[in-house]
Amino acid sequence: MWFNIELIASLPGQWGISTVTVGLLIATWFLADGFRKWCHKEWRFLQSAVLIPGPPALPLIGNALKFACNGDELLNRIIEVSRPYDNPFRVWMGPKLVVVVKNPRDVEVVMNSKITSHKPYEYRFLASYLGPGIVTESGSIHRAHRKVIMPMVSGKSLNAYIDCFDRQSRRCVECLAGKVGEGEFDVMHYMDDCTLDMVLETVMGTPGTAQHGGYKGLINCCATAIALAHERTMKVWLYPDWLYTRTTSGRQFASAMGVLQKFAATLVARKKNVRHEPKIDNDGSDKLRTAVLDQLIAHNDETEEMDDTRLRDAISNIWMPAQDPTALSCSFLFMMLGMHPEVQDKVRAEVNEIVGNEDMTMEKISRLTYLESVIKETIRLFPVGPVILRESTADFEFETCSVPKGCTLAVILYEIHRDPKYWTDPEKFNPDRFTPENSANRHPYAFIPFSGGIRGCVGRQYAMVLVKTLAARIVQKYKIGCDGSLDTLRLKAGVSIRSIDGYRVSITRA
Numbered sequence: 001m002w003f004n005i006e007l008i009a010s011l012p013g014q015w016g017i018s019t020v021t022v023g024l025l026i027a028t029w030f031l032a033d034g035f036r037k038w039c040h041k042e043w044r045f046l047q048s049a050v051l052i053p054g055p056p057a058l059p060l061i062g063n064a065l066k067f068a069c070n071g072d073e074l075l076n077r078i079i080e081v082s083r084p085y086d087n088p089f090r091v092w093m094g095p096k097l098v099v100v101v102k103n104p105r106d107v108e109v110v111m112n113s114k115i116t117s118h119k120p121y122e123y124r125f126l127a128s129y130l131g132p133g134i135v136t137e138s139g140s141i142h143r144a145h146r147k148v149i150m151p152m153v154s155g156k157s158l159n160a161y162i163d164c165f166d167r168q169s170r171r172c173v174e175c176l177a178g179k180v181g182e183g184e185f186d187v188m189h190y191m192d193d194c195t196l197d198m199v200l201e202t203v204m205g206t207p208g209t210a211q212h213g214g215y216k217g218l219i220n221c222c223a224t225a226i227a228l229a230h231e232r233t234m235k236v237w238l239y240p241d242w243l244y245t246r247t248t249s250g251r252q253f254a255s256a257m258g259v260l261q262k263f264a265a266t267l268v269a270r271k272k273n274v275r276h277e278p279k280i281d282n283d284g285s286d287k288l289r290t291a292v293l294d295q296l297i298a299h300n301d302e303t304e305e306m307d308d309t310r311l312r313d314a315i316s317n318i319w320m321p322a323q324d325p326t327a328l329s330c331s332f333l334f335m336m337l338g339m340h341p342e343v344q345d346k347v348r349a350e351v352n353e354i355v356g357n358e359d360m361t362m363e364k365i366s367r368l369t370y371l372e373s374v375i376k377e378t379i380r381l382f383p384v385g386p387v388i389l390r391e392s393t394a395d396f397e398f399e400t401c402s403v404p405k406g407c408t409l410a411v412i413l414y415e416i417h418r419d420p421k422y423w424t425d426p427e428k429f430n431p432d433r434f435t436p437e438n439s440a441n442r443h444p445y446a447f448i449p450f451s452g453g454i455r456g457c458v459g460r461q462y463a464m465v466l467v468k469t470l471a472a473r474i475v476q477k478y479k480i481g482c483d484g485s486l487d488t489l490r491l492k493a494g495v496s497i498r499s500i501d502g503y504r505v506s507i508t509r510a
């Protein structure tokens with residue numbers, strides 16, 4: 001230390017210094033040293049930040065005002081700021097540095113590096129709605145969840161779910177019968193109920209009865225909780241818990257969360273109670289006992305890692321991310337089919353030839369290749385998660401710039417999917433761009449509706465099988481119409497991308 005405390009304290013007369021003064025001197029020294037280290041760290045951070053190009057930013061608030069708008073406008077603002085840049089660029093959200101990535105080469109780096117596999121601070125309100133689990137955790141806990149869950153929602157496991165997808169799709173066809181010849185209606189409500197039934201049976205292992213009028217309000221609670229979590233993320237003054245819990249939004253969030261948590265907790269308790277009872281299904285194979293929740297409970301019986309609350313949150317991290325994106329993607333798909341009758345006719349011909357009146361099987365699903373291209377083209381134009389956020393936990397390099405530790409990385413899927421550098425006529429709906437020949441030379445990270453790498457969507461195969469089955473059954477029975485056009489479709493960005501004017505289609509008998 002650059003001064004001797006004992007020497008100072010022992011000085012006589014007017015030079016004598018009390019213990020309090022010595023204490024103050026030490027505290028001042030520590031503060032000054034801390035400040036010096038902080039300045040050094042911030043200086044290094046700023047040195048990297050200023051070398052990254054980006055729009056002019058105001059002191060303290062940076063570019064935050066540009067994004068202070070309602071949800072309907074947010075997507076346009078993001079596009080407006082992002083269009084002039086190709087390589088990574090930066091925006092300042094107040095003191096927070098956000099590095100925006102929209103080049104597939106750099107996206108590949110972000111998605112595959114452990115340094116950028118953590119969810120950033122901005123996700124914490126979403127995390128509070130799902131609880132700790134695969135979506136919200138990072139590092140070794142995330143890896144452990146992923147290792148257990150991935151095989152339950154992909155590969156051979158899907159064979160056990162296909163009957164349910166087919167049965168619930170046929171039920172959806174029945175539900176839609178009342179809309180034949182009735183003019184335009186919002187198809188999202190039907191997609192919500194049908195996908196909820198599929199997810200309830202295959203993920204939660206409980207009978208899906210939403211299409212028979214059950215589970216009233218559950219979807220609304222999900223929608224409310226997601227919307228409020230997103231609203232809170234965008235409004236910094238709602239960040240303190242003591243304030244938020246006293247607002248109307250805070251109370252609505254708590255109430256929606258109460259319903260969702262009780263729903264999952266009740267199913268966990270019920271499943272645990274019956275897990276050792278003999279199976280009593282008619283055909284001897286109890287389908288509802290092969291659901292993800294049953295598998296998770298069986299796994300937990302061996303490892304004893306999770307108490308009931310943890311199990312509740314772990315399963316909420318699967319059923320909620322499964323239901324909403326599939327319902328949304330189906331709704332966009334039916335609008336696209338309605339707007340492009342020639343594409344719809346081709347899909348119908350393929351489905352009639354391969355599936356006909358027979359039950360759906362995985363083998364038939366794999367042969368519905370044109371339908372698959374149509375679904376891919378839909379989720380290219382309408383990627384459910386338009387922006388993906390990550391945090392850098394160490395300094396790292398892109399080809400064109402260095403990125404400092406502690407900043408947020410934003411991958412704008414929406415822009416990559418519509419970038420003319422990777423897509424000819426990107427605003428046009430053209431499923432043929434996904435034929436094997438036309439896809440051959442495309443960068444694999446130019447099309448990432450399910451994200452990719454370390455945190456890529458675990459349910460992508462599940463989602464494809466579900467959407468293909470439902471689309472196949474509906475086009476077999478109905479001709480879909482849609483008066484709107486791609487040019488007039490207005491989109492908004494929240495946690496997911498949505499149509500501002502709903503998902504309006506009409507149906508007649510095929």
Ligand code: HEM
Nearest residue numbers: 135321322325326329384385449450451455457458459463
């Ligand atoms: C068309 C339907 C779907 C789309 C477009 C989609 C898209 C995505 C995207 C973009 C992510 C990455 C989010 C991020 O990193 O912030 C993701 C993650 C995830 N998805 Fe999906 N998803 C779909 C369906 C499903 C289904 C059916 C399931 C479950 C059966 C599911 C489960 C998950 C989970 C658990 C994660 C977190 C993975 C992790 O962090 O390791 N998704 N999804």
